[in-house]
Amino acid sequence: MTVSLHEMGVAALGRALAAREVSSVEVTEHLLARIAGEKLGAFLHVAADTARAQAQAIDARRAAGQALGPLAGVPIAHKDIFVTAGMPSTAGSKMLAGYASPFDATVVARLTAAGVVSLGKLNCDEFAMGSANENSAYGPVRNPWDLSRVPGGSSGGSAAAVAARLLPAATGTDTGGSIRQPASFSGITGIKPTYGVCSRYGLVAFASSLDQAGPLARSAEDCALMLSAMSGFDERDSTSAQRPPQDFHAQLLVRRDGASAAKPLAGLRIGVPDEWMSAVTIASEPGAAQTTGTSMDVTMAIAQALKVFGSLGAEVKRVSLPRTELSIPVYYIIAPAEASSNLSRFDGVKFGHRAAEFTDLAEMYKKTRAEGFGAEVKRRIMIGTYVLSHGYYDAYYLQAQKLRRMIADDFQQCFAQCDVIAGPVAPSVAWKLGAQDNDPVAAYLADIFTLPASLAGLPGMSIPAGFGEGAMPVGLQLIGNYFAEGTLLHAAHAFQQATDFHLRAPGVAR
Amino acid sequence: MVLTPQDVSRIAHLARLELRADEQAAMLGQLNGFFRIVEQMSVVDTRGVEPLYTPLSAVHAVALRLRDDAVTEVDQRQRNQASAPAVEDGLFLVPKVIE
Numbered sequence: 001m002t003v004s005l006h007e008m009g010v011a012a013l014g015r016a017l018a019a020r021e022v023s024s025v026e027v028t029e030h031l032l033a034r035i036a037g038e039k040l041g042a043f044l045h046v047a048a049d050t051a052r053a054q055a056q057a058i059d060a061r062r063a064a065g066q067a068l069g070p071l072a073g074v075p076i077a078h079k080d081i082f083v084t085a086g087m088p089s090t091a092g093s094k095m096l097a098g099y100a101s102p103f104d105a106t107v108v109a110r111l112t113a114a115g116v117v118s119l120g121k122l123n124c125d126e127f128a129m130g131s132a133n134e135n136s137a138y139g140p141v142r143n144p145w146d147l148s149r150v151p152g153g154s155s156g157g158s159a160a161a162v163a164a165r166l167l168p169a170a171t172g173t174d175t176g177g178s179i180r181q182p183a184s185f186s187g188i189t190g191i192k193p194t195y196g197v198c199s200r201y202g203l204v205a206f207a208s209s210l211d212q213a214g215p216l217a218r219s220a221e222d223c224a225l226m227l228s229a230m231s232g233f234d235e236r237d238s239t240s241a242q243r244p245p246q247d248f249h250a251q252l253l254v255r256r257d258g259a260s261a262a263k264p265l266a267g268l269r270i271g272v273p274d275e276w277m278s279a280v281t282i283a284s285e286p287g288a289a290q291t292t293g294t295s296m297d298v299t300m301a302i303a304q305a306l307k308v309f310g311s312l313g314a315e316v317k318r319v320s321l322p323r324t325e326l327s328i329p330v331y332y333i334i335a336p337a338e339a340s341s342n343l344s345r346f347d348g349v350k351f352g353h354r355a356a357e358f359t360d361l362a363e364m365y366k367k368t369r370a371e372g373f374g375a376e377v378k379r380r381i382m383i384g385t386y387v388l389s390h391g392y393y394d395a396y397y398l399q400a401q402k403l404r405r406m407i408a409d410d411f412q413q414c415f416a417q418c419d420v421i422a423g424p425v426a427p428s429v430a431w432k433l434g435a436q437d438n439d440p441v442a443a444y445l446a447d448i449f450t451l452p453a454s455l456a457g458l459p460g461m462s463i464p465a466g467f468g469e470g471a472m473p474v475g476l477q478l479i480g481n482y483f484a485e486g487t488l489l490h491a492a493h494a495f496q497q498a499t500d501f502h503l504r505a506p507g508v509a510r
Numbered sequence: 511m512v513l514t515p516q517d518v519s520r521i522a523h524l525a526r527l528e529l530r531a532d533e534q535a536a537m538l539g540q541l542n543g544f545f546r547i548v549e550q551m552s553v554v555d556t557r558g559v560e561p562l563y564t565p566l567s568a569v570h571a572v573a574l575r576l577r578d579d580a581v582t583e584v585d586q587r588q589r590n591q592a593s594a595p596a597v598e599d600g601l602f603l604v605p606k607v608i609e
Contacts, residue, residue: 102589195565209564238575239564329548340525347526349602354595361605366528378527379540382518385525386541399551401561406554408568441543457565482569 005030006165007505010222013168014070020062024055024073028117031075035119035166040151040508041141042161044080045121047087051075054117061115070225070249072115078171079158080121081128082108082213083202087118091204092126092136092154095352095372105202106234107171107213114229122170123157126374127343128178128206130154131443132436135376140433143186144506145472149430152182158216159186165509169217169226173203174460175210176331177425177450183216183462184425184475189492189502190216191223194483195457196241198227199234207338208239210331210454219502220463220492224248227485243483251486252493263313264494268487270309271319271418276449277302295428297468302424305465305476305495309422312494319414319421323407327451330407332444333387333400334455339377340384346372379440408456411479420491421479424449425462429472453479463492464501473501513541 005027008016016022032048058073083089083101090096104112112118125135133141133156141156143149144164151160155172159182162170172179174192183190191214198213205211215226228248234240259266277299294302306316348354348368355367373381387396414421427446436443453460458479465476476495480488496502518538522529529537566572587600596603 099593102586102592235577239566239572241566242575326550326554329551332544333548333551344526348595349604350591351593352595358605361607362526363528364605365526369526370528373527375533378529378533379537381525381527382521382537382541383544386513386517386521389521389524395552396548398561399554399556401563402556402559403551403554405559405562405568406556408562408565412569440540441547444544445547455565456568482566 006034006509008168009218010071010074010168010225011219013074014072014225017062017073018068024058024117025052027073028052028055028075028119031119031166038164038166039142040144040160040164041139042123042157042164042166043077043120044090044123044138044157045088047118047120050086051117051119058115058117069114069229071111071229073117074168075117075119076111076169076171077119077122077158077161077167078108079124079155079173081124081173081204082171083204084108084118084121087121089121089204090138091128092124092138093372093374093377094137095346097353099351101202103202106199106236107230108202110232111171111229119167122161125154125156126377127204127339128154128173128175129339129376129380131177131181131447132431133157133182134433135374137374142433143430144508145187146430146470149432149472150185152185152430154178155182155216159183159188159190162186162188162216162218163506163509165505169215169222171213171230172216173211173213174454175206175212176335176454177447179214179216180425180450180460180462180475180477181447184477185430185473187464187473187501187504187506188216188218189220189223189461189463190214191227191461191485191488192453192459193227193231193485194241194459196239197231197459197483197485199232199237199240201234201236205342207335208342209338210335219496220461220489221249221252223461224252224489241483246485248485248489252489254486254490256490259313264497265309265491266313268314268420268491269418270306270314270316271414271421272306272316273319273321273324273414273421273423275321275324276423293427294424295469298424298426298428298474301466301468301474302476306422308495308498309491312498314491317418319417321410321414321452323403323410324448324452326403327407327455328444328448330400330403331447331451331455332383333396334404336380336384337388337397338384340381340388343377343381376440404455407452411452411456411458415481419480419487423477425475425477426450429468429470429474449477458482459485459488461488461492463495464504466501513538513545
């Protein structure tokens, strides 16, 4: 074989396994050896023995002539925000150190049923709260492209492991950008589907009206294969979308009406929000204005990528998302409000950490939570508790939910004029570890371009689109209308057939 | 609007979080920094706008789905209590609440 096993993506591995050019045990051993030497901090738990057993079982089923799907025998790993019965589930928090879940998350169970081999659990920001993976209680993750930089977050371990060719794909979750932004920072492909497409059952809850699961992989095709297995209606999630199972791989390959080999995207209208390609000023009180403009390197990479889409037959046009900057306060009211409610379950009674010393029940709660939660989680619990408290609910939470509808309506106006919205994922490339340690609000501002689609519940993805400052990857964000994952994946696949950004690997991946 | 140290203490109590003095001080500055960017929300006229509590209701009516009121889980008390800080005879132990 001319290509190393770790360079092969999900689709390529699936084909090689099906053709019996390689066994699942061989792939699994090869990746386990690479993971044993990883210095990124991407893994929180390596399940070598159970992975070997899963690989052997798949190889035996294949040898027995059983019909197996495209993911059978392909090794992956899970963001440690999904609970797993056979592996620890920490959510990146001291609160859940040593926690043994009695069940598997639906997404995990579905991937296991599709025959994947689970190599372990991946580092993430505590309770998925963060954009740099620096909020994990188990240490930061490093960006494989530059070990002094962050990989993005909160699915930072997933993104770093896939970028470093430790895994062909990983699961992630996205509440305000936690799949798209680390995919962008780490130079890989990731998709957050429409809210309701993947079950939230067994996903440690952060903000329930925003949380969605999705895959991170090295191509749109690989993401399509993963998403097909992960998604689908689940009666155990009250907001699961009641739709028939989707074959996203077939949707990715479908030929558009009027398309040709040279113009595969003929007729596709791509809208680029004016507000996303220029400086955006966060005007608050006089004298306290902060600017979160898109940096020049990112703007140039995005403009080049849009030219490629034009050359593939797409019509690139201007649209407007006038309330983009409002997405920041709206999200950072709603998400912490839901988080403060969801995280009230961590009280030291039924599971998780309990303080060693206390005099009464109230003190047990307070000390348990003080010891178990990290600084960012405490900040968000405080914000959420305040905005939901008596006398403040209308001014903050209710007003934010009204603005949320206005933001969602803005998207529908755009989708009257275009099929896909395109723009940057983040205003800059990955920053240095520690760069935002003392300024949590600055980190919130950097989420500006991923928050709008999260608030509206729309599908969004990030695809590698070039390189910027420090030779760091730049991701292009594509946003579709509700349940238009197939359109996004199709457009991303066409781009990846015409470019090689998604095939570039960092030095540590060799 | 500016939060005071007393506000931070009150919110921490509501959230059942014990904060050290240095954490309280840092939290006060960070929360006030955050609420400065929130102020822009208040100037938008949202009269007559329905709040969007769940995203898909932006495009169609979303009914809350209820399952049948039937037992679907098997009894696995031991597994469910495996990660509990303190259990005895299948019960969760907490400090004495009623004298």
